[in-house]
Amino acid sequence: MRNTRIAAQGLVLLGCGKMGSAMLTGWLESGLPADKVWVIEPVPSLWLRGTGVHINEDLPDAPAVVLVAVKPQMMGDALPAIAALGGGETVFVSIAAGTSLARYEQTFGADTPIVRAMPNTPAAIGCGITAICANDAGQGALDEAAALLSAVGDVVVLESEAQMDAVTGVSGSGPAYVFHMIETLAAGGEAQGLSPELAMQLAKATVAGAGALAMQSDDDPTQLRINVTSPNGTTQAALEVLMNEQSGFPVLLPRAVAAATGRSRELSRD
Helix, strand or coil: CCCHHHHHHCEEEECCCHHHHHHHHHHHHCCCCHHHEEEECCCCCHHHHCCCCEECCCCCCCCCEEEECCCHHHHHHHHHHHHHHCCCCCEEEECCCCCCHHHHHHHHCCCCCEEEEECCHHHHHCCEEEEEEECHHHHHHHHHHHHHHHHHEEEEECCCHHHHHHHHHHHHCHHHHHHHHHHHHHHHHHHCCCCHHHHHHHHHHHHHHHHHHHHHCCCCHHHHHHHCCCCCCHHHHHHHHHCCCCCCHHHHHHHHHHHHHHHHHHHHHC
């Protein structure tokens, strides 16, 4: 990781669960020196203890970046402990769902650069996508935050924080929709006589392969669907069920995204 500011001032990771660990792995593999990382984690894993980073030690006076990776319900205890780092050049990057920029400004001050991020669980294998936005003081820090978060996948910059709830509904919660699709696709195979093991193997590989093809192909998903659908063939028979405008994906998935988006808005107001 070629970031002279972090190399000089250090990086603090507040919380090191699955997502924090995935990010730390990416940073260390990309060249960030372990002795430039301070981790605050009440229950450090054996893996974390073996990385060589500073664990639960005194923090530098002015780290380049503090990444907040604790659960939202732990914010009340975690943020006051680092409040003194606000008001300077330290950039705060939060991956906590449902915690607004305004809430961070209440703790650190409106003049503190703050970036809010929404990653998703494929970040654990370096295949995630993260959406980011910043407060007024943090607009100049978006590139630095994007460079950090790119260690676990793609990064997109939002036009405004108002889009974050919809991002949560699509990509933040989206992996769960796909996992459920794998479950139900395998169940369909079982119902047609396949063993549970074979049905699951086929379902996982099919979803993974289709996703990879969608990412790599010059054709958009609509064209890819058309390419594999022969007139009056087996795929068309299935799509007539899935594309039904009263009971299929066209109504179900938008309803699911709307439900997740609405719940994200509710959490942000709590």
